[in-house]
Amino acid sequence: MKLVFAGTPEVAVPALDALIASGRHEVAAVVTRPDAPAGRGRRLVASPVAERAEEAGIEVLKPAKPRDEAFQARLREIAPDCCPVVAYGALLPKSALEIPAHGWVNLHFSLLPAWRGAAPVQHAIMAGDEITGASTFLIEEGLDSGPVYGTVTEEIRSTDTSGDLLTRLAFAGSGLLAATMDGIEDGALTAVPQPADGVSLAPKITVEDAHIDWSAPALRADRVVRGCTPAPGAWTVFRGERLKLIQATPVPDRTDLAPGEIAAGKKTLHVGTGSYAVELLWVQAQGKKPMAAADWARGVRIASGERLGA
Numbered sequence: 001m002k003l004v005f006a007g008t009p010e011v012a013v014p015a016l017d018a019l020i021a022s023g024r025h026e027v028a029a030v031v032t033r034p035d036a037p038a039g040r041g042r043r044l045v046a047s048p049v050a051e052r053a054e055e056a057g058i059e060v061l062k063p064a065k066p067r068d069e070a071f072q073a074r075l076r077e078i079a080p081d082c083c084p085v086v087a088y089g090a091l092l093p094k095s096a097l098e099i100p101a102h103g104w105v106n107l108h109f110s111l112l113p114a115w116r117g118a119a120p121v122q123h124a125i126m127a128g129d130e131i132t133g134a135s136t137f138l139i140e141e142g143l144d145s146g147p148v149y150g151t152v153t154e155e156i157r158s159t160d161t162s163g164d165l166l167t168r169l170a171f172a173g174s175g176l177l178a179a180t181m182d183g184i185e186d187g188a189l190t191a192v193p194q195p196a197d198g199v200s201l202a203p204k205i206t207v208e209d210a211h212i213d214w215s216a217p218a219l220r221a222d223r224v225v226r227g228c229t230p231a232p233g234a235w236t237v238f239r240g241e242r243l244k245l246i247q248a249t250p251v252p253d254r255t256d257l258a259p260g261e262i263a264a265g266k267k268t269l270h271v272g273t274g275s276y277a278v279e280l281l282w283v284q285a286q287g288k289k290p291m292a293a294a295d296w297a298r299g300v301r302i303a304s305g306e307r308l309g310a
Helices: 010-021 048-057 071-080 120-126 162-186 218-227 293-300
Strands: 002-007 028-032 036-038 043-045 057-062 085-086 106-110 130-140 147-155 234-238 241-251 262-264 267-271 277-285
Touching: 002 010, 002 048, 002 057, 002 071, 010 028, 010 048, 010 085, 010 162, 028 048, 028 071, 048 057, 057 071, 085 162, 106 162, 120 130, 120 162, 120 218, 130 162, 218 234, 218 241, 218 277, 262 293, 267 293, 277 293
Parallel strands: 002 028, 002 085, 028 057, 085 106
Antiparallel strands: 036 043, 106 130, 130 147, 234 241, 241 277, 262 267, 267 277
């Protein structure tokens, strides 16, 4: 089939690579978000998908909005059979959805209908799910509600951050998306409507979602830290300033600390929760670089009875 691939961040690049390497389909063009300011100089930088497409000599389309008439006219000229999508980042209007003969097929990083929305991996970790996966589905005007072509499953490990899990799903999902394109071309795949039961929503994680509540159980703190790493980053407050929490681990055998109470050892930094303690491993103070939590604690000279989150 002739394909137009839509995607923007690094997590979409493995799927683009898989389609380019398949040898079976032609990636005629790529649709991605416009260049965005980045770095201290805030200079405009192309998306990772745009950079990969340019390396491969593929035409890159960067509409401000997918409803732009000039973009849709160019898409009609290309006349794709199908438009595979991975984390494109913009809503597709009906007029664009109707252009490819086989529609737009999205690779979504959850087992639909669970975790429809922008942050499925983060929500799966924060909810304590043990299994997640990726799904390919036909895009409709509803939010991730279209019929599903196929799925792959992935275990959520006890130490997984959202970055770890998303990387594994990006590669597992790239094979699923390529196989879905093959099946659509062969006529061997039929999209199956999603069940009405089991729907859950995964909106974008806010800064407040990433705020640690030390009165909650230790497992909750652990899941929020892992689910919000690398972005937006879990955080708490220490001496009136925000402290980012990069890595932590539960310590079930320590129950003597009040919620938020800090116990600094020579090589450890424990914090009380609503159940048992957690050990902070890596933190980042405001305006500082990430550092080992025990080193940070020595630098700030924590007093007896001091707490996080006050």
